[in-house]
Amino acid sequence: MxxxxxxxxxxxxxxxxxxxxxxxxxxxxxxxxxxxxxxxxxxxxxxxxxxxxxxxxxxxxxxxxxxxxxxxxxxxxxxxxxxxxxxxxxxxxxxxxxxxxxxxxxxxxxxxxxxxxxxxxxxxxxxxxxxxxxxxxxxxxxxxxxxxxxxxxxxxxxxxxxxxxxxxxxxxxxxxxxxxxxxxxxxxxxxxxxxxxxxxxxxxxxxxxxxxxxxxxxxxxxxxxxxxxxxxxxxxVDINKNGAKNLRAAIANVPFHYLGKTDELIVDTRPEDTFKRGHLPNSFNIQAESVDSKFETWLGSIIQPKEGFHLVIENPENLDSILERVSKIGYESQLKSVITLDGENLQKSSKLNLDDFTNNPDKYTIVDIRNSSELEEGKFFDSALSHPLNELRDSANDIPTDKPIVVHCAGGYRSAAGSSILESLKSKTTVYDLSEDIENFK
CATH class of the missing domain: 3.60.15.10 (Ribonuclease Z/Hydroxyacylglutathione hydrolase-like)
Known part of the structure; x- marks a missing residue:
């Protein structure tokens, strides 16, 4: 055997x-x-x-x-x-x-x-x-x-x-x-x-x-x-109870647009540094460059079942792999298109002055997007507001906008997604990603 x-x-x-x-x-x-x-x-x-x-x-x-x-x-x-x-x-x-x-x-x-x-x-x-x-x-x-x-x-x-x-x-x-x-x-x-x-x-x-x-x-x-x-x-659970469609047929229906644009909801799968240098409005940065990243989990936590969205990839050669990853959780049916960007008319993310933040944390609204079970182990900042990433789109209205916002998680991957969500939803407020610099505060 x-x-x-x-x-x-x-x-x-x-x-x-x-x-x-x-x-x-x-x-x-x-x-x-x-x-x-x-x-x-x-x-x-x-x-x-x-x-x-x-x-x-x-x-x-x-x-x-x-x-x-x-x-x-x-x-x-x-x-x-x-x-x-x-x-x-x-x-x-x-x-x-x-x-x-x-x-x-x-x-x-x-x-x-x-x-x-x-x-x-x-x-x-x-x-x-x-x-x-x-x-x-x-x-x-x-x-x-x-x-x-x-x-x-x-x-x-x-x-x-x-x-x-x-x-x-x-x-x-x-x-x-x-x-x-x-x-x-x-x-x-x-x-x-x-x-x-x-x-x-x-x-x-x-x-x-x-x-x-x-x-x-x-x-x-x-x-x-x-x-x-x-x-x-x-x-x-429901898909598996009914039996999923043939994978090849399912992903064959997803359009690909080289150098495309859209003003609808976007999941940008590129590395955070690339995303921050330039991205389309309404983009959430859920990175998929690493083969070990938790892309599927966070895609299925941030984007709702049956909610339409577009994907941005870095290179056309990434198309097959990203379609397969989306299909792992059955989201190919709600994927409207996959696109690459032309580099024009893109938005840039604001870069945090780490020294100023370290010396003057009270000048910022700090948003901790870790899970509730992680919070039980303690906060990194006493003044931080808890808004777990999987709930952030729904709870964003509760985050004050009188100060610049700094988003952090435990390592940097999730804060890239969280800061991009708030950047999209709170366009009149400056939003920063603490990213891997959270290590300085542990």
Whole structure:
């Protein structure tokens, strides 16, 4: 039994392929399925199954496309209420994959319809736990109150997670390998490890969820201090429940304009220094130059599902990669165009006099756009106003304009976005980005 883990770092997402005796199953695939096809080709394997552990909130899955292009059967819990062709895969059910056997456990808690896949072959056991059991943590229970076919309140799901952790893994061996759908950096949990896999024995020893505790203690810990929920999460649950469109067809419809212009909402993906030297009005600087940047998360947190927008890229050669990144969260359908700039009639961002700010911070309105959980660790400036980035477009009217505004986060990436949002919304007030100089104040 061959197991391959695929990682998409910006969303801290792990997907998997299992091969046994010429047959392959794909688990929780990301939007572009080509890497799975390539892996099957390299191992002379036929893709016969694609399995969803649940309808994911933070990325769009290619399960329907894989089914249409390979003929593979889609398996998921019947509780999901899927609108695409599929076979039920719930507790008591099994799939024969070559010489391996895949069994389902119903493991609700992150969602009501979550399953864990138990793969057995070659004298080893592997658990594909989706967003139920992470390395060092369990999945958050507060994402299904307003999305998906089966909604549930966070208290109910937290109690389900307690029952799952205390009962569902009991009869599995300590040596069983644990392969989750996410790692550190994902917003589907709060304390995920940097490790990409573990064993059930190690989790029983080191994961807080397996410690001896009452249901009330477990639930209180699980519900406490979960990170913010990006705007696009519920939207992605619905896309995954219905099955996403073929990726190639979806992005083919997006217009590209070399040296274009627009006065509508713009997401400018260029580096912050380039953006500050010149950009179009109504531009939000959500950088996508780094392959590891959290572009998808912040695109889906700042721009609302179904809200139309345009993208600015630095060079035409970036077109394919940016379209694929936008499609990771299903936003290609609301993308009106991708453009490059001609360098004329652009706006410049104001540059902060760092010495003056350091010596006279009271001359400025300081806006801290870090998340609420970060604020609990303390402020960098006592006078700073808290306006988390994911809420900034809605809360901007509450920010006074009698002084110049200085925006900061924890490292600089988010403050580029935050300062550009306020620059667009408060055109009569000077807005500065503290950027990486925040390091001087820690």
């Amino acid at each position: 061959i197991i391959k883990q695929f990682e998409y770092k910006p969303l801290a997402h792990y997907s998997y392929a299992i091969i046994s005796n010429g047959e392959m199953a794909v688990i929780d695939p990301e939007r572009n399925p080509m890497q799975y096809y390539q892996f099957a080709k390299e191992h002379d394997a036929k893709i016969v199954a694609v399995i969803q552990t649940h309808p994911h909130a933070d990325f769009v899955s290619s399960h329907l496309q894989i089914h249409e292009e390979t003929g593979a059967t889609i398996y998921n819990s019947e509780m999901l209420g899927a609108d695409y062709p599929h076979e039920s895969f719930d507790e008591g059910g099994s799939i024969k994959l070559g010489d391996a056997i895949l069994r389902a456990l119903n493991t609700p808690g992150h969602s009501p319809d979550s399953i864990t896949i138990v793969a057995e072959g070659d004298n080893k056991t592997a658990l594909f736990t989706g967003d139920t059991l992470f390395i060092g943590d369990v999945g958050r229970p507060d994402l299904r109150e307003k999305a998906g076919n089966m909604t549930a309140k966070r208290q109910e799901l937290a109690e389900m997670m307690y029952d799952t952790i205390t009962t569902k893994f009991k009869n599995l061996p300590d040596g069983a390998l644990v392969y989750p759908a996410h790692g550190a950096g994902s917003l589907c949990g709060k304390n995920l490890s940097e490790e990409n896999s573990s064993t059930l024995g190690n989790e029983r020893m080191g994961n807080w969820a397996f410690k001896e505790q009452s249901k009330e203690e477990f639930v209180n810990t699980l519900l406490d201090s979960q990170p913010f929920i990006p705007s696009y999460f519920g939207y992605n």
